[in-house]
Amino acid sequence: MKQIKLPLVLLTGLIMSCSQSKPQGEEITPDTLSAASPLASGLPVKINTDTLQFIHFDGNGDYWDAYFLNAQKDTVRLVTDREFDLGVRDQLMKVQWKTDTLFSAGEGEAKYMDKRLIGFSPVKGKLFSRPLTENEVVRTVWELPEVKGTADNVWAGSSPTFDRPYYEIGTSTQDEDHSSMFLSFRIYTFPQYRITVVDRANGGETELDAWRKQNNP
Known part of the structure; x- marks a missing residue:
């Protein structure tokens, strides 16, 4: 039976992120306005x-x-x-x-x-x-024709950060005594939603539609 496997470290990371102190808004005073703003020249600032x-x-x-x-x-x-x-x-x-x-x-x-x-x-x-949840992203990969019916495991390897605004999704096949890596994906959440296929050999990535054309000419 195929199962979605999500590492516990992701849940721990999310809890720690939510427990961090959140920045508060700055009080609006003349000191917070740039010296290059209209205020410096005596003009009203909207x-x-x-x-x-x-x-x-x-x-x-x-x-x-x-x-x-x-x-x-x-x-x-x-x-x-x-x-x-x-x-x-x-x-x-x-x-x-x-x-x-x-x-x-x-x-x-x-x-x-x-x-x-x-x-x-x-x-x-x-x-x-509403942002996509990690489970929704994993299910999206499960339903890809390239994955469905071939891979036995799909999991999220990492969640989006500001420097890496994407989910890393791995897939693998399972034999009786071992598993083998299959396809790897990145699901971008910024600046727009998109899926790429990752080349594990060199770290490069290709848009899913372009990858399909290359592998199914």
């Missing part, structure tokens, strides 16, 4: 307030970015000065932001306008987009 669902944080660029969904399920990107943790992913938040002047890196430091996060706080309400 503070916008929206209810958004936090989905991702990117701390790899010259400016950090926080990504949210609005009620129309459109992605909203805001420049932020603070780091987010996984414990607040997929939470509804009351978000305050303003249009600010930023500077591009490199020679010349050209100015440009962008949206900057000022403060946020969690609020109660129905999520705009």
Whole structure:
């Protein structure tokens, strides 16, 4: 009988993530506004307030970015000065932001306008987009034609993080005395849902549709 096997370490990791302290919204004061903002020139600063669902944080660029969904399920990107943790992913938040002047890196430091996060706080309400659960992702792989009827085991090897926004899903076949690795997949949750097939030999990956064309010309 085929069984979905989920490692206990994932459950432990999720519990630890939820127990971490959550960042709180920053108090809005003149000190929190950039010196390059209209406030510095004596012009009024418009503070916008929206209810958004936090989905991702990117701390790899010259400016950090926080990504949210609005009620129309459109992605909203805001420049932020603070780091987010996984414990607040997929939470509804009351978000305050303003249009600010930023500077591009490199020679010349050209100015440009962008949206900057000022403060946020969690609020109660129905999520705009319900995230997939780990079990749902594993079942999705079970139902793939390449897996169904061939693999004997499907499991989640890792859950999404901000640096690796995907589930690692492994499959294997089972003989009487040993198991053999079959296909490996990545199920991306950001910036959009997609499935790739992983080449375990070199770590490369191919979009599922492209992989199917390569293996079924």
